[in-house]
Amino acid sequence: MNESRQRGVGRDPGPERHRGAVTLRREAIPLATADQRLLDSRTRGDWKTRDAWRALRILSEFVEGFDTLADLPPAVSVFGSARSKPDSPECILAEELGARLARAGYAVITGGGPGVMEAANRGATEAGGLSVGLGIELPFEQGINEWVDLAIDFRYFFARKTMFVKYAQAFVVLPGGFGTLDELFEALTLVQTGKVTRFPVVLMGEAYWGGLVDWLRDTLAADGKIGSADLELIVVTDDVDAAVRHIVEADAALAAEHESVQETAIAQTEAAQESPARGRGER
Secondary structure, eight states: OHHHHHHTOOOOSEEEEETTEEEGGGSSSSOOOOHHHHGGGGGGGIIIIIIIHHHHHHHHHHHHHHHHTTTOOOOEEEESSSSSOOSSHHHHHHHHHHHHHHHOEEEEEEOSSHHHHHHHHHHHTTTOEEEEEEEOOSSSSOOOOOOOSSEEEEEEEHHHHHHHHHSSSSSEOOOOOOHHHHHHHHHHHHHTTSSSSSSOOEEOOOOHHHHHHHHHIIIIIIITTSSSGGGGEEEEEEEHHHHHHHHHHHHHHHHHHHHHHHHHHHHHHHHHHHHHHHHHHHH
């Protein structure tokens, strides 16, 4: 018997990538991700034979996401850098935020990775809330952090981003890089264009985001590229309680608005039903 086996020493699993239900290790890991292969125009010759099947795979990701998250309680999506260290100010803030959101009755949705995402998931889990991680296939595999209760691995960014918005009542954005900025500006665009309504966007880290907010105000708004009212779509704070209070109040306002609309519709229906009855009584 091999000496390493006798000692109970197994083979080093090496790098690992998850692709839906499939786990790939070592040489089985492809050099390109599914997103790269889909968006690379140089492989246009493959479209007629492969893209029809890709469409089914994309559809399956939406079906899997919708089916898995359909019964999710009210939730907040939290974004931030995967590179942040556990003792960094943003990770400490994210952990406190996750706990506070859980105590307010919200599930916490993150990208499921390390750094700020892990801190937010940890805070929610330790406070007794539900932690959700929406992972993504990347060339540098991050994996789902240990504090996630419910995880989905996506191949395609656009399917994953739909889930971040569809199943959340708000976004909270902590310091991060390109991916964080991508999620931030997509959310702002959806709110600005009315694709989602009453969707709070909170930036946490006043010192980090201050320069960006100044640029939005002094350059974009001043030059007429956005309206002054668009700046009101963002709340910037370092206060966790203020961030959660803003989300809760926006949620309550939207619920009250929906209730008012329903009551008005019911009243109009009842009035329309009574009107013909009165007419018949008069005859």
